[in-house]
Amino acid sequence: MNRTAECFDLIVVGAGMAGHCAALEAAHLGGSVLLLEKTAQYGGSTRMCGGAFAFAGTAIQKEHGIEDSAELLEEDLLKAGKYRNDRALVRTYAERQFENYQWLKQLGLAFEQVSLSGSQSVPRNHSISPVKVLDTLHAHYLAAGGSYRANSQVTGLLTEGKAGACTVTGVQLVDGGVILARGGVVITTGGFSRSADLVERFVPHLRAALPMGGYGNTGDGLKMAWALGADLVDIGYVKGSFGAPVRAKDGPEDLDAPRLLSAMYKGAIVVNRLGRRFVNESISYKAIGDECLLQPDAVAFQIFDQQVMDQSSPLPTVSDYKAGLAAGVVVKAPSIAALADLLGIDACALNATVERYHQACDGHAEDEFGRTSLSTGYGKPRKLLEGPFYGVACTTGLTSTYCGLRTDPKARVLNVAGNVITGLYASGEVMGGFHGETYMSGSSLAKGCIFGRLAAQDAVGRAKHAGVR
Numbered sequence: 001m002n003r004t005a006e007c008f009d010l011i012v013v014g015a016g017m018a019g020h021c022a023a024l025e026a027a028h029l030g031g032s033v034l035l036l037e038k039t040a041q042y043g044g045s046t047r048m049c050g051g052a053f054a055f056a057g058t059a060i061q062k063e064h065g066i067e068d069s070a071e072l073l074e075e076d077l078l079k080a081g082k083y084r085n086d087r088a089l090v091r092t093y094a095e096r097q098f099e100n101y102q103w104l105k106q107l108g109l110a111f112e113q114v115s116l117s118g119s120q121s122v123p124r125n126h127s128i129s130p131v132k133v134l135d136t137l138h139a140h141y142l143a144a145g146g147s148y149r150a151n152s153q154v155t156g157l158l159t160e161g162k163a164g165a166c167t168v169t170g171v172q173l174v175d176g177g178v179i180l181a182r183g184g185v186v187i188t189t190g191g192f193s194r195s196a197d198l199v200e201r202f203v204p205h206l207r208a209a210l211p212m213g214g215y216g217n218t219g220d221g222l223k224m225a226w227a228l229g230a231d232l233v234d235i236g237y238v239k240g241s242f243g244a245p246v247r248a249k250d251g252p253e254d255l256d257a258p259r260l261l262s263a264m265y266k267g268a269i270v271v272n273r274l275g276r277r278f279v280n281e282s283i284s285y286k287a288i289g290d291e292c293l294l295q296p297d298a299v300a301f302q303i304f305d306q307q308v309m310d311q312s313s314p315l316p317t318v319s320d321y322k323a324g325l326a327a328g329v330v331v332k333a334p335s336i337a338a339l340a341d342l343l344g345i346d347a348c349a350l351n352a353t354v355e356r357y358h359q360a361c362d363g364h365a366e367d368e369f370g371r372t373s374l375s376t377g378y379g380k381p382r383k384l385l386e387g388p389f390y391g392v393a394c395t396t397g398l399t400s401t402y403c404g405l406r407t408d409p410k411a412r413v414l415n416v417a418g419n420v421i422t423g424l425y426a427s428g429e430v431m432g433g434f435h436g437e438t439y440m441s442g443s444s445l446a447k448g449c450i451f452g453r454l455a456a457q458d459a460v461g462r463a464k465h466a467g468v469r
């Protein structure tokens, strides 16, 4: 080991949700911690996300008469993942989620609302401003004595021992500097939605999706661990998210407009430019995203009425239809036909589509696409009757890549032979195996918290056990 290099018990690479939770947990456990962030501003995708956490059995659910449990949450996660998830990871999430919800609450984070979203059989998305979450975690971390460095891109992992059985001992920075870690390195670098190369290599079916997610999320951590023989899982399952308001792929991002909108779970229908529905709107917005990419120009329109608009709320941001209206991405018209004209949709076809949908809502006909609920069996579809009417042109956004490094339930990274790469941990979006075929809304933030803390617990224990502190 280089004796002149700085040394910490734990180094955490990437300062989003997962990184902050890992770093804070380690600091609370008395470890010396360094949190490194590539960009000037901590937060990554977490900063721009909807702020919804999937938790079950909470007080706010009980207040709203929502019956939920860890078992139902576990089953929903498996169902969404088509049972191709790593069951040990899903079980760990189910067992730990309530404790992590309480941990966040004890840090002063009040979850203001609970709502229904994709793949949830009951409303369980607990919403809060993601910026507030980050700032709160960051303040607690600094107060607990943790060190933080922005503009500090990690470019490689330092190791000892032979290939296939190495131990990770620290990190290399972009400026050539090295920093050592006694207990380990936690990779929390997020996904690769901003790397055109990795999108082309791993998820070419999503090359037409709108790149979203943190600006520093170019798959760095995934590549660093891959170089050490880390196993990669769930790569083929990645889906985009339906509901990204249309903008030019290389054009500027409108920071005032919601990044994603999902009015379909409140009763909107989704049609293509021909004015036809093409999907059961109650399924996961990930699965709708796949279908949207197959429509003309990869565009689809959420069409809704005033009853849905009246349910607009600032949180979760996917329900902030009023912000969409103010930013001009949601348009308003006095009739369905006038709305169709504004959106460039065939008006006759849209009227006929709405008429058929109403017939099904009234029970006079089977729904064309089998829609019988608002989301995953919950809530009844409603007619679009109350003007004015609203529409938003959307496409599929690559918000998160939710695949990558295989870990065990302690968040220890496994190599292709299934063995632990000693001293290497991963949490958050860079971690694979958890979601399986489809991602359940709200599970990414909570997963980053749960496994980030578990990684920290193991790594700090390792540093202490080695007796080298």
Ligand SMILES: Cc1cc2nc3c(=O)[nH]c(=O)nc-3n(C[C@H](O)[C@H](O)[C@H](O)COP(=O)(O)OP(=O)(O)OC[C@H]3O[C@@H](n4cnc5c(N)ncnc54)[C@H](O)[C@@H]3O)c2cc1C
Residues within 6 Å of the ligand: 013, 014, 015, 016, 017, 018, 019, 036, 037, 038, 039, 041, 042, 043, 044, 045, 046, 047, 048, 049, 050, 051, 052, 053, 054, 152, 153, 154, 155, 188, 189, 190, 191, 212, 213, 214, 215, 216, 217, 218, 219, 220, 221, 259, 260, 316, 398, 399, 400, 427, 428, 429, 430, 441, 442, 443, 444, 445, 446, 448
């Ligand atoms: C529009 C949108 C809405 C979403 N809504 C939700 C939601 O409501 N609920 C939910 O659960 N999920 C949601 N997601 C997904 C979720 O936001 C992310 O999956 C989650 O925030 C990822 O957290 P993370 O900590 O793993 O990564 P991030 O928050 O992306 O943080 C990773 C950090 O690592 C840094 N980094 C990268 N490479 C390096 C390097 N080499 N060295 C140092 N630092 C590095 C990055 O700059 C970044 O700051 C949404 C995503 C988007 C884009």
